[in-house]
Amino acid sequence: MLIRPPNDIQPSEITPRSIFRARRRFMRDTAGIAGAAMLGGGLSLLGARRAAALASDPDATGEKLEGVVESAWRTDEELTSYSYITSYNNFYEFGTDKRDPARHAGGFNPQPWKVEVSGECAKPGAYDYDDIVKPHQLEERIYRLRCVEAWSMVVPWIGIPLGDVLARFEPTSKAKYVAFRTVFRPEEMRGQTRAILDWPYVEGLRIDEAMHPLTLLTVGLYGEVLPNQNGAPIRLVVPWKYGFKSIKSIVSIEFTEGEPPTTWNLSAPREYGFYSNVNPQVDHPRWSQKRERRIGELFKRDTLMFNGYADEVASLYAGMDLKANY
């Protein structure tokens, strides 16, 4: 009888569940798109069909983004409307009321835009918006967004995987974390004239979180250029973490060896940790995180572990005490 030794499969040969699930979804979805394209009369229609399949909203009347493709990363939950996404959000740089960003972001200039890349990488420097974004294929990703204040949305973001962008800067082996910084322009961002938080806003991710395929460097939503109030021109979207981790209007990306400071953690260390993963089992010290109100719904719904992305990201935190590392 032949007994297979238990160790003949190298760990590197095993495809993580998150990847093969994404691959399966990708194959299923692309098969559907290809089938539709053939029915529609050939390859020439492919681009048009893809564009037509992107999320749309009659209120989205801004500048359209060209050449966007659908992504396999999409929830089929009902989308939050364009008007709610763009009129109700936290962006303290424009004021602390959730209607303030829409009211006061009109005078903000998102172009021209430069991002300073620095720290533990082979290609630091000042990069223009186009240098960052243009080499990559824009894709639409429909993600759940869970705010630490216990409300949530479903948003059709447009962006590029952050990991692909970071890889071009060739991080060194010392790059254990990535630190991000929001622009500081008190003359255009009235919230920065008051010391509510320690401006400029800073955030950070562990390098494996930053390289994770779900982490999106975002430049648009609902098929359009990102509105000022939602973090134009470039922001992060990290869907398994509370919204404040998804830093907006980024002007600096720095590869660091140590854990970088983060603004909300500096403001209230007991309430906001470095990780800030969505976790219904770890309450905010002052309020419950077990449930959330989905914008557009009357009653609260249960909050999901890692905001419903546990299959994809739970392995990042294997063996970690998530109560201590909140």
Added chain:
Amino acid sequence: MKFDKRVAVAKTGIFAAALVPFAALVVNAFTGGLGANPVEAITHTTGEWTLRLLIVTLAITPLRHLTGRVWLTRLRRMIGLFAFFYLMLHFATYAVLDASLDLSYIVEDVADRLYITVGFAAFVMLVPLAATSTNAMVRRLGPVRWRRLHRLVYAAAVGGALHFLWLVRADLLEPLIYAGVLAALLAARLPPAVKWMQNRRSKIAAARSAAPAS
């Protein structure tokens, strides 16, 4: 006669004015004016009006000392009851729409979350005040016991101000304004403050009577 008429006019005006925020909520609720998160808008609006109206009731005694207008006191019950009306809407919104009437959820919130603990305590303290607001209840309790019971409003107002202060994420300015006004109104009840206000009033009255008639 003139005294009663003035009170009646003031009460009618206050009754109408105190219903304006409620009417605005109802209209906005049916026209989409409450925005993306209507439940949050209702919770915040009703909570803010509870605190504002409580503060108005606490402003009446200092105002009486300053002006000598005793009739102001007769407006207080109605304003207090409107504060309680908004508080009931506030609590009902929380219990039904936030907690889905899940008792264990509410108990956990009240036990574990300090801002809900103080807010709920303030609510509980104001229930007997609303219940003993009728003339019959004032008679039954007797003025001394009634007044002693209604001192609970100080604790309830402090609870309400802390409830607001402790739920804010970073910008404390607005809750601190409420807390500051409340602190000033409570300080105005200390004997030296009362004495100062009464002296000021008699000085003004004396100056007025000494002035030549034009």
